[in-house]
Amino acid sequence: MSRGAVDAAAEPQTAVVDYAGPNIAKEMHVGHLRSSILGDALARTLAFLGHQVIRQNHVGDFGTQFGMLIRQGRELSLDRGNVAISDLDAYYKQAAQRDKEDPQFAAEARQAVVDLQHGKPEAVSIWHWIVHESRRHCRELFDQLGITLTPADERGESFYKDRLPKVVALLQSALGSGGDGPDDQGPDGAPATATPPGEAKVSRAFATVSDGAVCVFLPGYVDKDKKPLPLIIQKSDGAFLYATTDLAALHFRIIENKLTPEDQAPLNCDWHAQRVIYTTDSRQAQHFSMVFDALRAAHWDINPVSGRPVRLEHAAFGAILGDDGKPFKTRSGESVKLRDLLAEAVQRADEVLLQKRPDLSAADRHAVAKAVGIGAIKYADLRQDRTTDYIFNWDRMLSFEGNTGPYLQYTYARICSILRKARQEVSAAPAGAIILTEPQEIALAKKLLAFASAVDSVVRDLRPHHLCHYLYELCGAYSSFYENCPVLKAADAATRHSRLQLCVVTAGVLRVGLQELLGIAVLDEM
RNA sequence: GCGCUAGUAGCUCAAUUGGAUAGAGCGUUGGCCUCCGAAGCCAAAGGUUGUGGGUUCGACUCCCGCCUGGCGCACCA
Numbered sequence: 240m241s242r243g244a245v246d247a248a249a250e251p252q253t254a255v256v257d258y259a260g261p262n263i264a265k266e267m268h269v270g271h272l273r274s275s276i277l278g279d280a281l282a283r284t285l286a287f288l289g290h291q292v293i294r295q296n297h298v299g300d301f302g303t304q305f306g307m308l309i310r311q312g313r314e315l316s317l318d319r320g321n322v323a324i325s326d327l328d329a330y331y332k333q334a335a336q337r338d339k340e341d342p343q344f345a346a347e348a349r350q351a352v353v354d355l356q357h358g359k360p361e362a363v364s365i366w367h368w369i370v371h372e373s374r375r376h377c378r379e380l381f382d383q384l385g386i387t388l389t390p391a392d393e394r395g396e397s398f399y400k401d402r403l404p405k406v407v408a409l410l411q412s413a414l415g416s417g418g419d420g421p422d423d424q425g426p427d428g429a430p431a432t433a434t435p436p437g438e439a440k441v442s443r444a445f446a447t448v449s450d451g452a453v454c455v456f457l458p459g460y461v462d463k464d465k466k467p468l469p470l471i472i473q474k475s476d477g478a479f480l481y482a483t484t485d486l487a488a489l490h491f492r493i494i495e496n497k498l499t500p501e502d503q504a505p506l507n508c509d510w511h512a513q514r515v516i517y518t519t520d521s522r523q524a525q526h527f528s529m530v531f532d533a534l535r536a537a538h539w540d541i542n543p544v545s546g547r548p549v550r551l552e553h554a555a556f557g558a559i560l561g562d563d564g565k566p567f568k569t570r571s572g573e574s575v576k577l578r579d580l581l582a583e584a585v586q587r588a589d590e591v592l593l594q595k596r597p598d599l600s601a602a603d604r605h606a607v608a609k610a611v612g613i614g615a616i617k618y619a620d621l622r623q624d625r626t627t628d629y630i631f632n633w634d635r636m637l638s639f640e641g642n643t644g645p646y647l648q649y650t651y652a653r654i655c656s657i658l659r660k661a662r663q664e665v666s667a668a669p670a671g672a673i674i675l676t677e678p679q680e681i682a683l684a685k686k687l688l689a690f691a692s693a694v695d696s697v698v699r700d701l702r703p704h705h706l707c708h709y710l711y712e713l714c715g716a717y718s719s720f721y722e723n724c725p726v727l728k729a730a731d732a733a734t735r736h737s738r739l740q741l742c743v744v745t746a747g748v749l750r751v752g753l754q755e756l757l758g759i760a761v762l763d764e765m
Numbered sequence: 766g767c768g769c770u771a772g773u774a775g776c777u778c779a780a781u782u783g784g785a786u787a788g789a790g791c792g793u794u795g796g797c798c799u800c801c802g803a804a805g806c807c808a809a810a811g812g813u814u815g816u817g818g819g820u821u822c823g824a825c826u827c828c829c830g831c832c833u834g835g836c837g838c839a840c841c842a
Contacts, residue, residue: 262842303841396842450839452839452840454839460768461768462767463838468839471840475840478840521770521836522837523837524769524770524837525838555770557770591804622779623779624778628771628835629777630778632777635777635791638804639804640791640805641789641791642789648804650805653802653805656801689781704779705781708779711789711790712789715789718805719806719807721801722806725800727801728801765802765804
C-alpha cells in the first residue's frame with residue numbers, strides 16, 4: 240500500500256513547474272508562501288504519478304536594483320566571505336535610501352549595473368556574494384517549509400541574460416509569418432500591429448518596433464483607449480523585461496534544451512517540456528496570457544520531439560488577506576517576513592502542545608510543534624481553492640479541530656498508535672481478506688478507493704484542495720469507523736485482522752497524500 | 766471605460782466542471798470517555814446560492830443585464 244493503489248500515468252510527460260521565485264535582493268515574505276506551497280504540491284504530485292518533473296526557481300537576480308546593492312556592497316568589502324547579510328530587507332532598504340538621497344551614490348549605482356552587465360570582475364564579485372547570501376536565506380526557508388526545490392533548480396534572470404538578444408531577434412525576424420502565423424488583422428478587426436507610419440514596411444515581421452520599443456501585438460488585447468496593447472520585449476532604451484525572460488525561459492525549456500559554456504546551472508536531464516506550469520498570483524494572469532499567446536504565435540509552443548503543442552498553464556492564485564479582509568500585513572504595515580511567520584506558527588503550536596502534552600520533553604515537543612505549525616500553514620493554504628483570496632487566521636488553522644492540518648496529523652497518529660500495539664501483540668501478520676460488514680467499514684473502504692481520482696484531479700486542474708478535501712473526508716470516515724468498530728478488541732480474529740488491514744491502508748493513504756503529495760509532515764506520535 | 770475574478774448558513778470555506786434533498790468546519794444547543802489517543806464521535810438548529818431575466822428534463826454551475834468588492838490595463842516584476 241505504498242502508493243494507495245494509485246497507478247503511474249499511462250503517458251509520462253516532462254513537466255516544468257516554475258515556482259516563480261522571489262526577487263533575490265529582498266528577504267522572503269508572506270507573498271512567496273502560496274507560490275512555494277502550491278508549486279511544490281503540484282510538482283510532488285506530478286512526480287508521484289510518474290511524470291518527469293523539472294522544478295524551477297525563477298529568481299529575480301539581475302534587475303536594476305542590483306546596481307545600488309552592489310554599490311552598497313563595496314563598503315562591506317573586508318572579509319566579504321565571512322560577512323552574512325543577516326537581514327536582507329535592512330540591507331536593501333539602506334541601499335535604497337542612499338540611492339534616493341545621495342546623487343553620487345545613485346550615479347555609482349547606475350554605473351554598477353553597467354559594470355555587472357559587462358562582466359566587470361569587481362561588480363560581478365559583489366553580485367555573486369549577494370546572490371550567494373540570498374540563496375542561503377532562501378534555502379533555509381525552503382528547508383523549513385519542506386519545499387523540494389534545490390540549488391540546482393535555480394535559474395534566474397541571470398541565466399537567460401545572454402539569450403535575450405537572440406530571442407528578440409528571432410521574434411523580430413519573419414519567423415512568425417511563416418505557415419499559419421498571425422494575421423495582420425485581429426479577429427475583431429483591430430490591427431495586429433501599431434507600427435508607426437514610418438516603419439510600416441516591416442508589417443510581416445512578428446515583433447515590431449513601436450515608440451522605440453520592440454513589441455509583439457496580439458489579437459484580443461487592448462489598453463484603456465481601446466488601442467492594441469503590446470507585449471513589450473525590449474524597452475526603447477534597449478533593456479529587456481520580464482516578458483523577454485519568460486519567453487527565453489520557455490524557449491529554453493521547450494526547444495533549446497542545451498547549455499552554453501557560460502551557464503552555471505546544470506541540465507540534469509533531457510528537457511523538451513510537454514507541460515509548463517507557473518504558480519504566480521492572479522495579478523499576472525494577463526501577462527502570462529500574452530506570453531503564452533506570443534509563444535504560440537511564434538510556434539515555439541510546439542514540442543520538437545512530439546510535434547504537439549505544449550500545455551501551458553498559469554496556476555494563478557489569490558491573495559492572502561488579514562482578518563480585516565485587506566492584504567496580510569504586520570501592524571506597522573510592513574509585509575510579513577516568511578521567517579517570522581514560520582517561527583510564529585511553530586511557537587503557537589508549541590504553546591498548544593504544552594497544554595495537551597505536558598508529559599513530552601521540551602525537545603520532543605519542539606519537534607512535534609515544528610511539524611504541526613508548518614503543516615498547519617501549508618494545509619490552510621492548500622485546502623482553499625487556489626483561485627480565490629483567503630483570510631489568514633492563526634486560531635483557525637491551529638485550532639486542532641475541524642478541517643485543519645493538525646486534525647489530519649492527529650488522525651494519522653491515532654492509527655499509528657493502534658498499529659504499534661498490534662505489532663506488539665501479533666507475532667506473525669497473517670494474510671487474509673478484508674471483511675466489510677459494519678456500515679462504517681463499508682464507508683471507509685469506499686473512501687479509500689476514491690484516492691486515485693482525488694490525486695488525478697490535482698494534476699488535471701492543478702487544484703490540490705480537491706486532495707485536501709478528500710483526505711479530510713477520509714479522516715472523518717476513519718474516525719467514525721474508529722468509534723464504532725473496535726480493532727484490537729474485535730470479536731474474532733478474522734474481524735480483527737480485517738480491521739487492522741483497513742487501518743494500515745488508511746495510514747498509507749494519509750501518509751502518501753499528506754507527506755508525499757502535499758508536502759505536509761506526518762508523525763507517528765504527536 | 767475595457768478586461769479578469771469573486772459574491773453560497775452569523776463567520777471561514779466546499780460542491781467531483783450541467784445532475785437527485787446545496788455540503789463541511791468554527792460558533793450555538795443537546796448527547797457519548799470503567800472501552801484501541803475525547804486534538805475524537807453522534808445529533809439538532811441555521812439557505813429564495815448578490816439581484817432580474819433567459820437556455821435546459823434539470824442551473825451555485827451556462828448566456829444577457831444590473832449591484833457590490835478585489836485585481837489588471839505601453840516600456841516594473
